[in-house]
Structures are given as structure tokens and as C-alpha cells.
Amino acid sequence: MNPGKAMPVMLGLSGLTGLLVLVEVLPHTGLVSADFLPPTSRIATALADEVTDGAFWAALWDTFVAWAIGLAIAVAAGIVAGFVIGSVPALRALTASTIEFLRPIPSVALIPLAVLLYGTEIQSSLLLVVYASFWQVLIQVLYGVQDVDPVADETARSYGLGVWARVRYVMWPTALPYVMTGVRLAAAVALVLAITAELVIGAPGLGNRIAVAQTSNAVPSMYALIVVTGLLGVTINFAARAVERSLLSWHQSVRGEVIV
Numbered sequence: 532m533n534p535g536k537a538m539p540v541m542l543g544l545s546g547l548t549g550l551l552v553l554v555e556v557l558p559h560t561g562l563v564s565a566d567f568l569p570p571t572s573r574i575a576t577a578l579a580d581e582v583t584d585g586a587f588w589a590a591l592w593d594t595f596v597a598w599a600i601g602l603a604i605a606v607a608a609g610i611v612a613g614f615v616i617g618s619v620p621a622l623r624a625l626t627a628s629t630i631e632f633l634r635p636i637p638s639v640a641l642i643p644l645a646v647l648l649y650g651t652e653i654q655s656s657l658l659l660v661v662y663a664s665f666w667q668v669l670i671q672v673l674y675g676v677q678d679v680d681p682v683a684d685e686t687a688r689s690y691g692l693g694v695w696a697r698v699r700y701v702m703w704p705t706a707l708p709y710v711m712t713g714v715r716l717a718a719a720v721a722l723v724l725a726i727t728a729e730l731v732i733g734a735p736g737l738g739n740r741i742a743v744a745q746t747s748n749a750v751p752s753m754y755a756l757i758v759v760t761g762l763l764g765v766t767i768n769f770a771a772r773a774v775e776r777s778l779l780s781w782h783q784s785v786r787g788e789v790i791v
Contacts, residue, residue: 551571552571554568554570554571554574555570555571555572556570557570558570566750567750568754569750569751569754573751574751574754574755574758575755576751577749577751577752577754577755578755578758578759580752580755581752581755581756581759586740587740589735590735590736590737590739590740591736591737591759591763593653593729593734593735593736593737594722594725594726594729594736594737594738594763596653597653597656597657597660597725597728597729597734597736598660598718598721598722598725598767600657601656601657601659601660601661601664601721601724601725602660602664602714602717602718602721604657604661605660605661605663605664605665605667605668605717605721606664606668606713606714606717608661608665608668608669609664609665609666609667609668609669609671609672609713609717610668610672610710612669612672613668613669613671613672613673613675613676613706614672614676614698614702614706616669616673617672617673617675617676617677618676618698618702623673630666630669630670633666634666634670638659638662638663638724638727639659639727639731641658641659641662642655642659642728642731642732644658645658645659645728645732646732651732651733651734651735652734653734653735655728655732655734656724656725656728656729656732656734656736659724659725659727659728660721660724660725660728663720663721663723663724664717664718664720664721664724665717667713667716667717667720668710668713668714668717669713670713671709671710671712671713671716672706672709672710672713674709675702675705675706675707675708675709675710676702676705676706678705678706678709679701679702679705679706680701680705683701684697684701684702687700687701707778707779708779711774711775711778711779712775714771714774714775715768715771715772715775718767718768718771719764719767719768722760722763722764722767725738726738726741726760729741729742730742737756737759737760737763738760740756741753741756741757741760744756
């Protein structure tokens, strides 16, 4: 492994190890009650019990399905809308105020609407996930389209390239780094909203299982499930970064990262 890359990894592992040791020690010092913060060993035991339970894997699958479907819809809609709006200056000016009005609305504010429309079904989670993730992609795509070199665009026009050809050969390469940033951000937001919907609404998934553990006073199991959501988030982030590096291997930022 490259020494330059090994150092951050070692520091990260050291920090994680320190956190685990701290959680193990704190309940034994009396500063924190073990009823509210069980030691790491008890959480690890509860985690081992969870992974042997079929209901845990069903909940994990439900969360993954809500995350994946919602993210796919948001990414597709965000890319299409971003290119259409960004390519037409008049349309961008017309929709700017609407986008700035809708974008800051917290997705959790839509929970009553989701419950009214779909109850505790997975569609409730999808509504929140799509709404929150869509803006992450749309805004980045708009920035990417705006960053297209007007000289390159005019050159493409002068050579007789049609709309789709200009999108493919001029706009897409310029916007792709922005698109991937939007997808990476949307992937994290989608997981947060999927868990939130399950936790608050009661939609099937890990969030619902966490809520059940909390109400039944199964505190170690609750923390174990929270750890699982954290590991899931880390996995999604690493996967998104890997896809980004693969698709942008030609881009200066990724080439510089590889060289370093």
C-alpha cells in the first residue's frame, strides 16, 4: 500500500479503536449508566444475535430496496431535468425561483403527506427518499451544464452536431464530475431518509426495527442496529467513491488522486 494512503487509513482505524474502547470503559466508570449506553462488548453480543436472526436480514433488505429504488428514480429524474433545464436559459430562469423554494423544504415535513398517501408501506419511504435525493442531483447537474465551455458548444454547432450529439460529446463529459458528486451526495441522503421514514412512519426496514428495540427497552440491540446503519452508510460511500473513480479515471481530479 502507498505510504501516503496508509497513514489516513491507520489514523481512521486508530480513531475507531479509541471510540470502541471509550464506549467499553465509560459504563464501568459510573459516568454513564450501562442502561443507556451499554459497553461495546454487550453491543457486539447483541449484534451477533441480530445477524443470526432472519428478521434482521429481511429488514436490511427492505431498507436496501427503499434506498436503491428511491436513489435510482431520483438520479434519473435529476439528470434528465438538469440537462433539460440547464440547456434552455429561458427555462432555467423560469424555474430558478421554484427550485430555490422547494429545495430547502425538509423531507421530514412530507411525512404527514406520505402517511396519508401510503400509510406504512414502502412507498412512504420512497416518497421521502426521492424528494430529498432529487435536489442533490439536480443542482449538481445544473452547475455542470452551466460549466460547459461556450466556445466548445459553438464549435460543435458549427460542425453541424445535433442536440443529442452535443449533449453526448460536449455537455456530458463536462457535467459528469458534477453528476457523480450529486449521486454520491444523494446516496448518503437517500439512506438517511430511508432510515428516518422507517423509524418515524413505521415502514419496514432497519429504522422500524430500531424503533421496536427502543420501545421494548432492548438497548444493546438498538445500538447494534445503529452500528449496522453506520456500516451500511460507510459501505455506500466507499462504493460511490469507487464508481466515481472508475467513471472519472480520465478526469484531472481522479488522475491526480491516483498519482498521489
